[in-house]
Amino acid sequence: MRRRMLPGFNLSLGYSLSYLGLIVLLPLAALTWKASGLGLGGLVELLRVPRTLAALKLSFGGATLAAAINVVAGLLVAWVLVRYRFPGRRLFDAVVDLPFALPTAVAGIALTALYAPNGWIGQWLAAFGVKIAYTPAGVLVAMVFVGFPFVVRTLQPVLETLEHDVEEAAETLGARRWQIFLRVILPMLVPTLLTGFALALARAVGEYGSVIFIAGNIPMKSEIAPLLIVQSLEQFDYAGAAALGVAMLAFSFVLLLLITLLQRWSRRWAENAP
Amino acid sequence: MKLLPAVLTLLAALATTAVAAKNVTLLNASYDPTRELYRDTNAAFAAQWKAQHGDTVTIRMSHGGSGKQARAVADGLPADVVTLALARDIDVLAERGLLPRNWQQRLPDNSAPYTSTIVFLVRKGNPKKILDWSDLVRPGVQVITPNPKTSGGARWNFLAAWGYALRQPGGNEARAKAFVHALYRHVPVLDTGARGATNTFVQRGIGDVLLAWENEAMLARQEMGGSDVEIVVPSMSILAEPSVAVVDRNVDKHGTRAVAEAYLKFLYTPQGQAIAAKHHYRPRSPQVMAKFASRFPKVQLFTLKEVFGDWNQVNARFFADGAIFDQIGPGN
Numbered sequence: 360m361r362r363r364m365l366p367g368f369n370l371s372l373g374y375s376l377s378y379l380g381l382i383v384l385l386p387l388a389a390l391t392w393k394a395s396g397l398g399l400g401g402l403v404e405l406l407r408v409p410r411t412l413a414a415l416k417l418s419f420g421g422a423t424l425a426a427a428i429n430v431v432a433g434l435l436v437a438w439v440l441v442r443y444r445f446p447g448r449r450l451f452d453a454v455v456d457l458p459f460a461l462p463t464a465v466a467g468i469a470l471t472a473l474y475a476p477n478g479w480i481g482q483w484l485a486a487f488g489v490k491i492a493y494t495p496a497g498v499l500v501a502m503v504f505v506g507f508p509f510v511v512r513t514l515q516p517v518l519e520t521l522e523h524d525v526e527e528a529a530e531t532l533g534a535r536r537w538q539i540f541l542r543v544i545l546p547m548l549v550p551t552l553l554t555g556f557a558l559a560l561a562r563a564v565g566e567y568g569s570v571i572f573i574a575g576n577i578p579m580k581s582e583i584a585p586l587l588i589v590q591s592l593e594q595f596d597y598a599g600a601a602a603l604g605v606a607m608l609a610f611s612f613v614l615l616l617l618i619t620l621l622q623r624w625s626r627r628w629a630e631n632a633p
Numbered sequence: 634m635k636l637l638p639a640v641l642t643l644l645a646a647l648a649t650t651a652v653a654a655k656n657v658t659l660l661n662a663s664y665d666p667t668r669e670l671y672r673d674t675n676a677a678f679a680a681q682w683k684a685q686h687g688d689t690v691t692i693r694m695s696h697g698g699s700g701k702q703a704r705a706v707a708d709g710l711p712a713d714v715v716t717l718a719l720a721r722d723i724d725v726l727a728e729r730g731l732l733p734r735n736w737q738q739r740l741p742d743n744s745a746p747y748t749s750t751i752v753f754l755v756r757k758g759n760p761k762k763i764l765d766w767s768d769l770v771r772p773g774v775q776v777i778t779p780n781p782k783t784s785g786g787a788r789w790n791f792l793a794a795w796g797y798a799l800r801q802p803g804g805n806e807a808r809a810k811a812f813v814h815a816l817y818r819h820v821p822v823l824d825t826g827a828r829g830a831t832n833t834f835v836q837r838g839i840g841d842v843l844l845a846w847e848n849e850a851m852l853a854r855q856e857m858g859g860s861d862v863e864i865v866v867p868s869m870s871i872l873a874e875p876s877v878a879v880v881d882r883n884v885d886k887h888g889t890r891a892v893a894e895a896y897l898k899f900l901y902t903p904q905g906q907a908i909a910a911k912h913h914y915r916p917r918s919p920q921v922m923a924k925f926a927s928r929f930p931k932v933q934l935f936t937l938k939e940v941f942g943d944w945n946q947v948n949a950r951f952f953a954d955g956a957i958f959d960q961i962g963p964g965n
Contacts, residue, residue: 410964475839476837476839577821577964579964580963582964586825590783593698593700599954
């Protein structure tokens with residue numbers, strides 16, 4: 360047997376597995392067990408209700424769109440914070456973490472206060488007939504807000520280790536700026552961007568606190584899936600609530616799996632790139 | 634580190650004196666708008682109990698949405714008494730064996746020592762001229778009311794609208810359903826709780842009229858938007874009966890039954906009733922009501938029982954999954 364670098368492999372593996380089991384798998388098992396009261400038929404039945412479908416569509420669609428927006432905006436912000444030196448940079452850097460630290464309900468109320476038709480931003484938009492608060496657009500705004508730091512924070516360390524010489528080499532070989540970005544820098548960043556995308560997506564899918572205040576919560580229009588879970592709980596329908604939870608979990612799992620596969624593929628592609 | 638023994642001695646000393654003076658602690662699980670009411674009630678009851686028995690009663694409060702509170706108690710929150718927004722939430726506890734099913738007969742007036750009703754809160758000067766339920770479905774009127782699936786108060790709103798339509802000349806179930814359907818088409822935001830809806834209306838400036846508990850509306854006018862809103866009392870509304878009960882399983886475990894029962898009975902005394910009236914709840918006692926009559930506008934009130942039967946029937950018919958609210962609520 361090959362000697363391992365660190366001693367106590369069995370102990371640490373055992374510890375990791377039991378910790379993972381206790382913190383992650385046990386609650387998920389309890390959730391599935393609660394949902395099992397409904398049976399597979401009941402679960403399928405639940406997913407065929409138009410209102411449930413609409414809520415799932417909003418939660419997953421909104422989260423995907425929000426994560427995509429965050430990837431673009433986050434890349435820009437991370438780039439600026441890593442590559443440029445300007446006064447107040449550290450302050451800006453710290454501000455990025457605020458959506459992490461703020462209680463989500465506070466964020467929701469603040470965003471609603473801003474975007475409501477009588478709010479600072481909302482009143483200007485209202486003049487153009489644009490409504491953000493209490494519409495699906497409001498849901499998107501809240502989801503972008505909570506997911507933003509995930510993209511920036513995953514990108515920063517990678518951008519910092521990116522070698523300037525590669526870019527300089529490309530430039531001496533006659534590449535234009537956009538070529539350098541598209542063919543040299545971006546391929547190296549794609550796996551990290553996907554990680555940031557996945558984190559932002561996962562966070563937004565399950566987000567309740569901040570979305571609920573700005574959403575309007577009208578069934579079929581601006582109602583998110585986690586709210587349906589809360590509604591089932593209010594009616595003491597534990598099995599129904601757990602079933603919806605399991606459905607969301609399954610969707611999220613499939614999405615994250617797809618992203619991981621995409622990441623692998625992109626890494627291989629980046630390595631094999633000419 | 635040297636401090637530790639000193640602190641421990643002090644704590645031990647405190648604990649012994651506490652035992653000698655016989656401290657009793659009660660936990661009251663209540664719903665959101667009762668914070669101010671119970672702050673005063675608790676102080677008055679503690680003073681009375683101290684005078685009569687010499688013991689110090691401390692009443693701790695837990696507030697939240699009524700349904701959420703019921704769930705917390707069902708799941709193990711050790712509340713000695715529950716004071717919730719509707720009997721249905723206490724029925725749930727009875728179904729789980731925390732108290733007997735006939736709990737509502739154990740205290741006078743269906744175990745609801747104070748009542749309230751559903752009124753309208755409108756913008757200053759009532760620009761949309763909203764005077765009664767029928768004005769809510771006029772074109773261009775936006776109504777704010779929370780989701781009856783998540784809010785006890787919103788269930789009273791729904792039932793008040795239904796009962797009004799039913800009791801109009803020529804009213805019947807089909808017409809009531811059509812009226813409530815039309816009403817929810819005027820609802821742009823469906824908050825999860827009564828306080829959230831009040832916020833949406835008062836702070837965010839959404840909507841022309843807020844359907845609210847009478848006590849919440851009066852509080853909102855008093856504290857939140859003072860001069861910006863006014864109350865409109867419709868011609869007819871529902872008598873909302875927020876219920877109270879001792880949680881038998883918990884008081885027997887804590888040995889607090891006597892205090893807990895006395896605490897709830899205190900709500901029915903002239904002093905308790907006056908405190909309720911002061912906080913905009915309609916007192917049951919005719920004498921106290923007469924004293925505060927100027928605060929409570931006259932309105933024709935119907936009870937849940939008269940129009941709808943009991944909460945089990947109401948829930949199955951209106952608020953269960955796929956029931957009437959799901960068919961005619963917003964988005965339909």
